[in-house]
Amino acid sequence: MKTMRFFKLATWLLLSGFASAQIPNAETIHETGQQYKEGNPLTGASDNLAIGSQAMFEANLKAKKNIVDMKPNTFLSLWNNPGFAVQFEKFLSAPAETSDAARLYRKRIDRIMELLSPGNATKANQDEAFNLLPLASEFESDANNCTTIHDAIYAAANAKVEIQRLTEVDQELVKKLNTAQYNYRQSAKSLSLSGQPVSKEEQASYEKNATELRQATLDPSKDEVAALKQTIQKNQAQIATAELQSKFALQSLILQLFVQRRYQHVIITDRFYRALFDDGDQSLEGFQQMADKLGYNQAAGQVKLIADANPNGSAAAGGASGGAGAPGSGASAGAGSNGAGASVGNNNYYGNNNGGDATALSGSGVHLGIENLSVESLENAFVTGMKGASRTFKSLSQLDAFANEIIRDVNEGVKVYKFLLEKNELESASAQLAAVFTKGEYLPSVRLLTVDEKRKTLEYAQLCNRLVNAANSGNIDVLSDVVTHMKRLNPTFDDAEILAKLQGVKTASTLLVAQAKVAAAKGDLQSVQTEITRAAALWPNNPEVANFSTEMGKVSEAASPQVQAINDFDQLYGQKNFRRIFDEKEKYIAAIAQSPERQGKLREVLSRMQEIETSILRAQEISRRGDYAGAWEGLETTFAQYPDDLKLTQLRAEYSTQAPDLVRDLNAAKQAEEKKEYGSSLSWYLKAQSVYPMSDLSKSGISRVVKQIMPDAS
Amino acid sequence: MSRKKKSKGLPPWLVGFLVLLIAAAAYYSLTKNAPDSSLRTVEELSPDLYYENANSLRGNTYKIDAVIDSSLGNSPTKGRLFSVAVKGSDKSGNSAVLPVLIPVSLGNLTIQKGQHYLMKVKVVENGLLQAEEAIKP
Numbered sequence: 001m002k003t004m005r006f007f008k009l010a011t012w013l014l015l016s017g018f019a020s021a022q023i024p025n026a027e028t029i030h031e032t033g034q035q036y037k038e039g040n041p042l043t044g045a046s047d048n049l050a051i052g053s054q055a056m057f058e059a060n061l062k063a064k065k066n067i068v069d070m071k072p073n074t075f076l077s078l079w080n081n082p083g084f085a086v087q088f089e090k091f092l093s094a095p096a097e098t099s100d101a102a103r104l105y106r107k108r109i110d111r112i113m114e115l116l117s118p119g120n121a122t123k124a125n126q127d128e129a130f131n132l133l134p135l136a137s138e139f140e141s142d143a144n145n146c147t148t149i150h151d152a153i154y155a156a157a158n159a160k161v162e163i164q165r166l167t168e169v170d171q172e173l174v175k176k177l178n179t180a181q182y183n184y185r186q187s188a189k190s191l192s193l194s195g196q197p198v199s200k201e202e203q204a205s206y207e208k209n210a211t212e213l214r215q216a217t218l219d220p221s222k223d224e225v226a227a228l229k230q231t232i233q234k235n236q237a238q239i240a241t242a243e244l245q246s247k248f249a250l251q252s253l254i255l256q257l258f259v260q261r262r263y264q265h266v267i268i269t270d271r272f273y274r275a276l277f278d279d280g281d282q283s284l285e286g287f288q289q290m291a292d293k294l295g296y297n298q299a300a301g302q303v304k305l306i307a308d309a310n311p312n313g314s315a316a317a318g319g320a321s322g323g324a325g326a327p328g329s330g331a332s333a334g335a336g337s338n339g340a341g342a343s344v345g346n347n348n349y350y351g352n353n354n355g356g357d358a359t360a361l362s363g364s365g366v367h368l369g370i371e372n373l374s375v376e377s378l379e380n381a382f383v384t385g386m387k388g389a390s391r392t393f394k395s396l397s398q399l400d401a402f403a404n405e406i407i408r409d410v411n412e413g414v415k416v417y418k419f420l421l422e423k424n425e426l427e428s429a430s431a432q433l434a435a436v437f438t439k440g441e442y443l444p445s446v447r448l449l450t451v452d453e454k455r456k457t458l459e460y461a462q463l464c465n466r467l468v469n470a471a472n473s474g475n476i477d478v479l480s481d482v483v484t485h486m487k488r489l490n491p492t493f494d495d496a497e498i499l500a501k502l503q504g505v506k507t508a509s510t511l512l513v514a515q516a517k518v519a520a521a522k523g524d525l526q527s528v529q530t531e532i533t534r535a536a537a538l539w540p541n542n543p544e545v546a547n548f549s550t551e552m553g554k555v556s557e558a559a560s561p562q563v564q565a566i567n568d569f570d571q572l573y574g575q576k577n578f579r580r581i582f583d584e585k586e587k588y589i590a591a592i593a594q595s596p597e598r599q600g601k602l603r604e605v606l607s608r609m610q611e612i613e614t615s616i617l618r619a620q621e622i623s624r625r626g627d628y629a630g631a632w633e634g635l636e637t638t639f640a641q642y643p644d645d646l647k648l649t650q651l652r653a654e655y656s657t658q659a660p661d662l663v664r665d666l667n668a669a670k671q672a673e674e675k676k677e678y679g680s681s682l683s684w685y686l687k688a689q690s691v692y693p694m695s696d697l698s699k700s701g702i703s704r705v706v707k708q709i710m711p712d713a714s
Numbered sequence: 715m716s717r718k719k720k721s722k723g724l725p726p727w728l729v730g731f732l733v734l735l736i737a738a739a740a741y742y743s744l745t746k747n748a749p750d751s752s753l754r755t756v757e758e759l760s761p762d763l764y765y766e767n768a769n770s771l772r773g774n775t776y777k778i779d780a781v782i783d784s785s786l787g788n789s790p791t792k793g794r795l796f797s798v799a800v801k802g803s804d805k806s807g808n809s810a811v812l813p814v815l816i817p818v819s820l821g822n823l824t825i826q827k828g829q830h831y832l833m834k835v836k837v838v839e840n841g842l843l844q845a846e847e848a849i850k851p
Contacts, residue, residue, distance in 0.1 A: 668765075672841075679813065679842030680768035682786075686797050686811040687765070706787045706795060709815075709842060713787030713795070 084438075085465055091437055092458035097141065097447040105139035106444050108132055109264055116271035126275050129268075141442070145257065145265050152253050153272045159246035160276060166235045166242075173235070177228040184221035188214075247277055254399060262442055263403040270400045410440030414449065421456065426490040430457045430464075460489060476502050477541045509539035513548055520552075565591035566598065573601055576644050582609035612638055612645050619651065628658030629692040636666075636697065662692045669701055678705045753777045753847070756834055761800055761810035768841030775836045775846065782829045783811055793817040796825060798833075815844045823848055 114120065115129040130153060137146035250273045257265045393399045413436035420429035433454070440446050463486045470479040480502055486493045512535035519527035536545050569588050572581050581588055585606060592598045615638035623631035632655035639645075639652050656663045669684030682705045689698035706713055759776030780798035787795045794816045799809040814835060816825060825831075825848075834847040 672768075676840065677769050678840040679837070680765070680840075682813045682842070683765060683768065683811075686813060690811045702786065709840065710787050710789035710792050710795060712791060713789045 085461075085468075088434060088437055089458070089461055089465070091441065092454045092461055093451075096450040096453075097444075098450075101139055102141070102447070105136060105142060108136040109268075112136065112268055113264065113271075116268060116275075118271075121271065121275060126272070130272075133268075141447070145260075145262055146268075148253065149257075149265060149269050149272070152250055152269070153276070156246040156250055156273075156276050159242045163239050163242050166239045170232050170235045170239075173228055173232045177225060177232065180221060180224045180228060184218065184225055187218055187221055243277075247273075250276070251396070254396065255393075258399060258403065260442075261406075261440060263407050263440065264443070266403040267400055270396050270403075273396060406439055407443060410436050410443050411445045413439070414445040417449075418453065421453065425492060426456060426460050427492055430460050433457050456489075460486070463489065475541070476505050476539055505538050506542070509535045509542045510544050512538065513542065513544040516548060562591045562594070566595055569598060569602070573605070578605045578609055579645055579647060581605050582613075608642060609645075612642055612648050616648060616651055619655065623655060623658070628655050629662045630694060631655045632659050632663060633692075633695060633697050659692070662688055662695065665691060666695070666697050666701070669698075669705075673701065673705060676708075678708050681705050682709070753832055753834055753849075759800065759812075759835065759843075761812060764812065764837075764841075764843075765810075768837060771837040772839065772841065773837060775834060776843075778812070778814075778833050778835055778843075779851070780812075780814065780831055780833055781809075782825055782827050782831070784827060785825075786813060791818070793819075793821070794825065798831075812843060815842055816848070817844060820845060820848060 112129045112132050115125040115132075130150065133146040133150035133153075136142060137144050137150070250269065254266055254269045254273065257263075257269060393402065413432055417429055417432045417436060420426075420432060433449075436446055463482055466482045467479065467486065470476075470482050479498075483495050483498050483502075487495050512531045516528050516531035516535065519525075519531060532545065532548060535542060539545070565587050569581060569592060572578075581602070582605065585602075588602060592602050615634055619631040619634045622634060632652065635648060635652040635655060639648055642648060665684050665688035669681045669688060672678075672681035672684060675681075682702060685698045685701040685705060689695055689702065692698070756775060756777040759778045764771060778798070778800050780800050783797040783799050785794065785796055789795075792815065796814050796816060797811050798814050799811050801809050814833065815838075816823060830851060831848045832851045833845045833849075835843040835845050838844045
């Protein structure tokens with residue numbers, strides 16, 4: 001019964017692929033179960049997919065979640081962020097920036113900061129620092145940030161010059177306005193017509209003439225006053241706009257650099273800002289208004305902000321295409337009716353390199369433009385960072401102080417890292433380095449760490465990465481291997497919980513295999529499929545799963561008609577049941593066509609049976625003539641060669657009763673011959689021959705025995 | 715009184731002559747059949763007994779009244795082997811065919827198929843019958 005169930009299961013395994021083409025696949029285990037209850041055979045890939053998905057989900061719950069999400073230590077938890085993991089590995093593999101160029105860069109940055117320090121910020125030092133910015137930007141790790149600062153300061157300085165020029169123009173215009181207004185008043189006082197109207201009829205004509213005269217005399221002065229007023233107002237508006245725009249641009253740059261963690265650049269720009277403007281503690285107020293209106297662009301990469309303040313509050317739209325930049329975002333700039341603006345196209349994230357027209361961000365009289373798009377990471381954190389920074393810092397002084405504090409903190413963190421590394425406390429050291437990297441990736445103390453100093457952490461980081469990947473893949477064998485490596489590299493690594501969870505998963509998988517075996521014994525194909533798929537999902541390399549698969553493979557092979565035929569052939573051949581093989585020869589010929597080693601055996605069987613059958617046919621033909629002794633003799637000869645054939649034996653026995661004297665005489669002769677009683681044997685043979693003179697057995701027996709008696713007989 | 719005629723018997727000399735004649739004939743007969751006289755005391759072979767267990771008869775000498783059936787073989791060292799039909803001697807009354815070896819010592823005998831012989835045979839090793847004497851009856 002059990003064998004039948006196995007065969008049924010094996011048949012399902014073989015035929016499931018064919019059946020799937022006929023019956024709609026179930027999408028869930030529940031549907032599959034329903035189909036099964038309704039009598040539909042289990043079908044192929046879709047069912048397995050559904051079961052596998054569910055099992056993987058369960059595996060995630062049981063394994064991945066328990067292993068990865070338990071966060072055995074701080075450092076490991078960092079690897080849950082793949083973006084960070086990639087960046088950090090890149091940093092760990094990078095050589096220390098100890099080249100001459102890097103040294104020169106650091107020297108220039110230090111010099112700039114020294115020139116702009118509060119005690120040294122004279123006009124000459126500011127100019128020298130300003131001129132050093134493009135030189136500092138030559139080094140690639142600066143990422144042209146110094147050039148950006150240089151340009152922004154240059155623009156701000158130009159704006160200040162323009163403001164000064166407009167102020168002086170306004171002062172001149174005010175003087176001209178005063179003169180024009182005086183002239184206008186004097187003209188109005190002295191203006192009158194000569195003579196008086198003589199009649200009522202002339203009165204109207206007189207007044208009309210007087211009005212025309214007044215207008216002709218006063219209008220030029222009046223127009224001049226109005227024009228001067230308008231020009232002055234316009235200039236005042238431009239002064240206000242230019243100052244606000246330049247301040248805003250610098251503030252945005254400072255905050256952007258802060259979010260980029262370019263703290264030295266923050267301090268440099270901040271000090272230039274203080275040299276140009278005197279805002280006091282409310283310097284970031286305008287920027288906060290802008291940041292509140294800043295949209296969150298999920299598709300945008302890391303960007304640099306440029307911002308323009310426009311008191312008129314006009315909207316601007318970018319009309320130009322972002323162009324074929326790197327996959328990510330396209331940016332465009334355009335001019336609005338009352339000011340400049342920039343826009344970012346966000347419809348080009350996945351493979352579309354054309355930045356489309358986009359609308360500039362604007363609000364509360366501020367335009368925000370984005371340019372210099374990059375594919376650096378942290379792009380999604382940028383807007384959040386800007387908003388956070390704007391809320392955190394109320395003035396540039398705070399920002400300056402905070403940047404200095406971070407630089408100090410990072411420098412101290414690097415020292416702590418080296419200390420922990422020296423003490424072989426790898427887990428703490430790695431966590432410290434990750435924290436230092438996160439805060440001050442671009443600071444000199446971090447950049448000067450050598451590969452050797454980072455090597456152990458790199459190995460540990462890679463193992464952590466593998467740990468997370470292994471947990472995500474659900475391959476707990478790989479996971480075990482990684483944990484072992486981690487423990488070897490870092491003896492302080494706490495692997496107790498992970499190992500406990502791994503053992504739990506393995507046990508669960510093995511139990512599922514046991515359930516599958518029970519289900520197989522019951523012929524419950526649905527449960528077999530479900531349980532074994534779950535077991536494999538939990539522990540893909542579970543030896544129990546492999547064994548089960550092997551067993552199922554054997555069963556399925558045994559279920560094959562061809563394999564079954566071959567097995568039957570082997571069994572019958574072993575039993576020497578050649579008659580059965582001969583009776584079903586068509587089946588075995590077909591099956592053994594693919595098995596060369598059995599073809600010889602089959603040929604031998606068929607040849608032998610052919611001989612037996614021929615002998616039987618001949619004996620039957622002889623017996624039909626009444627010559628039973630001859631029939632028996634024919635069979636006896638064949639029987640001596642093939643004594644195992646049942647049919648031959650039966651027929652021989654039957655004919656022996658029809659010729660008992662001959663049979664008896666020949667048997668006696670044979671027995672005596674075997675005893676070497678050749679005289680007696682010869683006499684029996686002669687007697688048999690006398691009974692049946694045509695007896696070949698007698699003749700051959702006589703000849704044989706005579707040869708024994710007289711070896712030299714002729 | 716009549717007197718009976720006295721009858722005449724065989725003359726005594728004639729009787730004497732006849733007695734001598736008979737005695738001479740008997741003597742001749744006995745003299746002429748001298749070999750025959752040697753088989754007279756030999757036991758006749760029972761084919762059935764021989765079939766059943768020829769080995770147990772080994773060493774015994776028997777006489778058989780046989781007709782030559784066929785030659786089975788001829789060996790320069792051992793002699794000639796014939797199958798002979800022993801007359802009416804098996805249970806069913808049929809003649810039994812037995813092999814008889816005519817040794818080289820009896821090589822002067824001319825034996826052909828169908829000839830009738832009285833043979834004195836001995837059961838030798840392997841249960842074979844070997845002729846010691848063979849006379850035509």
